Amino acid sequence: MYPAQDIKIAVDAIVFGYSNHQLHVLLVRQKFAPMQGQWVLVGGFVHDGESLQAAVERELREETGLTVNYLEQLYTFGDDIHRDLRMRVVSVAYFALVNSTELRPHADTDAEEAQWFPIDQLPKLGYDHDHILEVALQRLKNKLTYQPIGFDLLPEYFLFSDLENLYYSILRQEIDRRNFRKKILGFGFLEETDQISKKNAGRPAKFFRFNNLKYKQLQEEGIMFEIKFA
Amino acid sequence: MYPAQDIKIAVDAIVFGYSNHQLHVLLVRQKFAPMQGQWVLVGGFVHDGESLQAAVERELREETGLTVNYLEQLYTFGDDIHRDLRMRVVSVAYFALVNSTELRPHADTDAEEAQWFPIDQLPKLGYDHDHILEVALQRLKNKLTYQPIGFDLLPEYFLFSDLENLYYSILRQEIDRRNFRKKILGFGFLEETDQISKKNAGRPAKFFRFNNLKYKQLQEEGIMFEIKFA
DNA sequence: GTAACTTTGCGTATAATTTACGCATTCACC
DNA sequence: GGTGAATGCGTAAATTATACGCAAAGTTAC
Helix, strand or coil: CCCCCCCCEEEEEEEEEEEECCEEEEECCCCCCCCCCCCCCCEEECCCCCCHHHHHHHHHHHHHHCCCCEEEEEEEECCCCCCCCCCCEEEEEEEECCCCCCCCCCCCCCCCCEEEEECCCHHHHHHCCCHHHHHHHHHHHHHHCCCCCCHHCCCCCHHHHHHHHHHHHHHHHCCCCHHHHHHHHHCCEEEEEEEEEEECCCCCCEEEEEHHHHHHHHHHHCCCCCCCCC | CCCCCCCCEEEEEEEEEEEECEEEEEEECCCCCCCCCEECEEEEECCCCHHHHHHHHHHHHHHCCCCCCEEEEEEECCCCCCCCCCCCCEEEEEEEEECCCCCCCCCCCCCCCEEEECCCCCCCCCHHHHHHHHHHHHHHHHHHHHHHHHHCCCCCEEEEHHHHHHHHHCCCCCCCCHHHHHHHHHHEEEEEEEEEEECCCCEEEEEECCCCHHHHHHHHCCCCCCCCCC
């Protein structure tokens, strides 16, 4: 009925950030055996009286001190019995986004080291975290095309060229700048500000801002966010 | 490190079938307290040496004797600490489709009773299974529009009117029969057979068949399955 | 048998959306 | 001032979606 079951439940978080025109992932150095010293995803065991989501949030706070912009359940990894060498662990993985202008996670209590890695310069990860990361990355790529989550990776005020570059660097698809702009502006959830950037060479660019309230409204009116590429 | 954790892991399956022009869900009558006698989803505890997916498949076999056509992980429900009254249980829910021409699940060992319920004549379910079912139904509706899973709910050979009715009855959206047919045929993964149905009044209809191999090919060539409605 | 009705299957005109570009604007740099 | 670089706006062509009309091939009613 209520069997003696010898399986533990953990949570892991795949935290994506974007800076320097590149997608980054947050990793921590594992403190304990059996993966001591290896880079792994943020995570840990669920406490008895704690919801799954609360567990992820706690681990993020404890190990990295950062608060995320977006968080959703990704997938539960439990088909490989030997993910963890010492005992059976089922891990509920969460997918998180931060707008990492404040890139440095201030290492709090738990983590010796937490560090952002560019997606194409990852170290070998412990456990099956390579695989989990792969699944998360796929989710990110998919979601980018049908939900406006790119804005959760950008600072509140951003340039159109930032947004475009974010899409380009993650999806690695050619984008026609003019059509892209037309399409996004057409949705009507971006606010134009009167701030102007002169950081780059060339004509100064306006800063934009994602209006989430407006997006919710439009969504209820039936508009569909969707970005396809030639 | 490896804490004394008092949480059990279960799996549940939401099995959808389609017959009689209606979507159906498979339920079983719970044999044990605390929900004895109540209708619930097929499910049970995961065994120690068993993958999650294997656990679902075993439960389906044991409780209903049927093999599914499509199976994927849906979501892990573990935020409500008191889902189960007696102890904490985290449930990994799976989403399954059968082409229920053989509608009667032959009740094997475990299940007193297993029964198909039309989606709009459901009993009150035990645990939080109402909620889980709701999530599953939403997934079905979404997937129907961007993956050719409708065919997993139909017999191998089917009429276009069946397919149309399936979409109509699940999504409750008006469909223009002629444009719908044109669109689906346009994908190129349906095989026309020379069998003909005279079941209905009116002009006899050809039977069609979903060619999954062809679909995979076309998918790699970049075609996207997508069905939108006016 | 034939008229009425029902469902299937094909086609075409129109509207809407996507794609491919051209080019003026506005700054920095030399 | 000329050159180059990034931004911002617009327009024509191609593609796709929508709204229907209607012939074909059966069944049913009388």
